[in-house]
Amino acid sequence: MKENLSKDNKKLLLIDDDPNLILLVKDYLEFRGYNVATAENGREALEVLDRHIPDLIICDVMMPEMDGYALVKHIREEPTTNKIPVLFLSAKGQSQDKVKGLNEGADVYMVKPFEPEELVAQVESSLNQIKRWEQGRPRSLDGAPSIKVPHNVELTxxxxxxxxxxxxxxxxxxxxxxxxxxxxxxxxxxxxxxxxxxxxxxxxxxxxxxxxxxx
Structure with a gap:
């Protein structure tokens, strides 16, 4: 039986070209109560993002077709995705590699191999940061953040x-x-x-x- 530890059906997007890692990490995260979509490279991830917006993205850095750097650049340039936390996974663990990953737009940089519990802790930490930010916003009567726009908005x-x-x-x-x-x-x-x-x-x-x- 899966542990639904109050994850509120949070949706994650896991991107990696290693099918074994995808299988292992997806299974572990789903066991912990998350909904996990997957992609094998950046281009496939963009197709997923066009259909569904996840709460957090876990992304390998070195991939064919489109690597993690190019993907996160695209994510940060698009208004629909630029607020999504991105967690980089990489076999490169030098300080300059971590600095580059964070400077390119990732929020967290983890080095492979990693302990699954550490990954879960990083995911939960990132999602909790968003939750704290949202709790500081005005809320409507149904408990959801209220939608406020300028009064003079005109659409074509x-x-x-x-x-x-x-x-x-x-x-x-x-x-x-x-x-x-x-x-x-x-x-x-x-x-x-x-x-x-x-x-x-x-x-x-x-x-x-x-x-x-x-x-």
């Missing part, structure tokens, strides 16, 4: 269509296909709406659209 007709589909849980790729435009166009609309509303991610954008009766 196309942006309204996009946010309505975001609220339905559709990924950018699916919205692009439905509206017969490129995925990059949809990403641009989402980014513009996040800038207009000062919201942090697609989840907040979707909730705002529902609360304001747009969706």
């Amino acid at each position: 007709p196309t942006e309204i269509k996009v946010v309505q589909l975001v609220a339905k849980g559709m990924a950018n790729r699916e919205i692009a296909e439905k509206l017969n435009v490129s995925q990059r166009t949809i990403e641009s609309h989402v980014s513009n709406m996040l800038n207009k509303t000062s919201l942090n991610n697609r989840t907040e954008l979707a909730r705002w659209s529902i609360e304001s009766s747009m969706a």
